[in-house]
Amino acid sequence: TGDLIGTLNYMSPEQLRGDLQRVDQRADVYSIGVIGFQLLAEQLPYNPDNKTVAEFIRCRAEEDPAQLGQIDSRFRGDLDSIFSQALEVDPDRRYASAADLAADLKRFLSNRPVAARPPSVADRWRKYVARNRALVMGSLATCAALCVGMVLYAMEARRAWGEAQKSAYEAQKATAINNFVTNDFMMKLLAAAQRTDPAGRLPVEQLIDEASSNVTEMFGADPAIEAAIRNEIGTIYYNNGAILKSADQFRRALELWEDSLGGQHPDSLKAVNNLGLCSMQLQQPDEAEQLFRRALAGRSLVLGKDDSFTLDTMNNLAQLLQSSGRHDEAEQLLRDALALHRHAFSENDKSSLTIMANLGRLLVQRGELADGLALQRDVYQQSRQLLGPSHLMTCMAGSQFAQTLHKAGQYPEAKRILIPVLEGFRNVHGEGHRSTLIAHRLLSRVYRDLGDIDAAKAQLEQALGTIQDRPEQYQETINKIKRDLRRLD
Numbered sequence: 259t260g261d262l263i264g265t266l267n268y269m270s271p272e273q274l275r276g277d278l279q280r281v282d283q284r285a286d287v288y289s290i291g292v293i294g295f296q297l298l299a300e301q302l303p304y305n306p307d308n309k310t311v312a313e314f315i316r317c318r319a320e321e322d323p324a325q326l327g328q329i330d331s332r333f334r335g336d337l338d339s340i341f342s343q344a345l346e347v348d349p350d351r352r353y354a355s356a357a358d359l360a361a362d363l364k365r366f367l368s369n370r371p372v373a374a375r376p377p378s379v380a381d382r383w384r385k386y387v388a389r390n391r392a393l394v395m396g397s398l399a400t401c402a403a404l405c406v407g408m409v410l411y412a413m414e415a416r417r418a419w420g421e422a423q424k425s426a427y428e429a430q431k432a433t434a435i436n437n438f439v440t441n442d443f444m445m446k447l448l449a450a451a452q453r454t455d456p457a458g459r460l461p462v463e464q465l466i467d468e469a470s471s472n473v474t475e476m477f478g479a480d481p482a483i484e485a486a487i488r489n490e491i492g493t494i495y496y497n498n499g500a501i502l503k504s505a506d507q508f509r510r511a512l513e514l515w516e517d518s519l520g521g522q523h524p525d526s527l528k529a530v531n532n533l534g535l536c537s538m539q540l541q542q543p544d545e546a547e548q549l550f551r552r553a554l555a556g557r558s559l560v561l562g563k564d565d566s567f568t569l570d571t572m573n574n575l576a577q578l579l580q581s582s583g584r585h586d587e588a589e590q591l592l593r594d595a596l597a598l599h600r601h602a603f604s605e606n607d608k609s610s611l612t613i614m615a616n617l618g619r620l621l622v623q624r625g626e627l628a629d630g631l632a633l634q635r636d637v638y639q640q641s642r643q644l645l646g647p648s649h650l651m652t653c654m655a656g657s658q659f660a661q662t663l664h665k666a667g668q669y670p671e672a673k674r675i676l677i678p679v680l681e682g683f684r685n686v687h688g689e690g691h692r693s694t695l696i697a698h699r700l701l702s703r704v705y706r707d708l709g710d711i712d713a714a715k716a717q718l719e720q721a722l723g724t725i726q727d728r729p730e731q732y733q734e735t736i737n738k739i740k741r742d743l744r745r746l747d
Contacts, residue, residue, distance in 0.1 A: 291344030
């Protein structure tokens with residue numbers, strides 16, 4: 259979620275709240291203030307460390323940003339006051355326009371008195387009370403669920419903004435994506451999330467449907483831009499589990515990009531790779547392999563073999579081959595991808611950890627437990643350091659590592675790993691989620707093999723108590739847990 263939080267930093271508080279009546283040029287002043295703050299302090303005004311997206315949005319609504327002068331004493335005084343006013347949570351207390359902000363900066367540079375002044379204690383207290391009165395706490399869970407589905411969008415938008423300096427098309431595309439997601443999607447999401455009447459809230463998928471209903475009318479005059487928007491819609495559908503709708507959007511994006519940019523353009527190849535992911539999810543291995551190989555050949559040629567997008571496609575193809583039983587080819591692809599990544603990048607990141615995790619799982623599947631365990635231990639430890647112990651990727655890596663430890667008979671270490679992993683899944687997904695239930699069952703087996711039958715039963719009974727009143731949704735899992743309990747008697 260780090261890339262998404264970085265993107266949300268540039269949105270004003272009223273935009274994040276979905277307060278459309280107050281979104282005007284003062285929101286631009288806020289964005290300019292964030293950019294100026296970042297240029298001077300070399301960090302963003304809000305610290306996202308160890309925060310989920312929902313926690314970060316709540317922080318933005320409840321807390322003032324860091325003060326420039328606290329980060330670097332050289333900025334204390336008038337400059338600190340100028341950026342504090344530009345970053346006011348309440349738009350009424352912000353500069354009325356970018357021109358007013360520019361005028362105050364000119365006064366500062368000319369050693370003349372500035373209009374901005376530090377807020378008094380009374381001002382800060384009044385802002386705190388007003389902000390907390392306006393909060394709708396029930397909106398946070400809905401907002402977090404959908405924001406998780408937008409992680410890939412945030413990564414793509416960030417890359418696009420970086421390329422905007424080089425290409426007019428990239429700049430136009432980035433602007434269109436930002437406007438669509440912010441104005442046509444995020445605002446609908448936040449408005450729906452803040453409805454106090456549960457019956458008035460719309461399902462996430464319906465929100466996506468409504469936001470995307472007029473894409474052709476809005477962007478049809480520029481097919482390449484329409485394709486970019488459809489690719490983002492497809493990504494949101496994919497992360498929300500609507501794979502068929504996702505595939506429709508990716509397929510239309512590919513048609514538009516091929517017609518306007520050609521089949522070998524990086525954007526066209528992106529749509530090809532995304533279609534491959536959909537085909538893999540839809541259990542269409544032959545079609546998925548054809549798409550992945552096309553994307554891999556194109557990306558290797560256009561972007562280079564060690565480009566991060568090329569490595570992503572190599573990893574996707576390897577997962578498909580592994581699921582099809584073609585282990586030798588899958589292992590070679592993963593080892594090649596890992597070597598290329600380490601050559602191109604000095605440190606491990608999420609991409610390299612994902613490749614390592616897949617390679618470790620493949621080695622375990624092939625019976626090479628020692629090598630597989632070594633990789634899985636590295637992935638888990640590095641994920642904890644890079645992302646934090648409660649991050650979803652850390653929890654997934656820990657669950658896989660603990661499963662292999664159990665398989666290898668290393669029960670005490672498996673228990674040590676699983677206890678915080680289970681807590682992490684609870685925090686991220688809740689008790690009734692599939693990952694949480696799997697962690698309960700695995701920890702139960704570990705306790706059983708350690709000879710602690712009471713603790714083993716307690717794990718299963720806790721999991722069963724969460725879902726037994728919803729048999730229509732969890733019947734298969736309920737049957738498995740009851741079977742596990744019988745085996746403990």
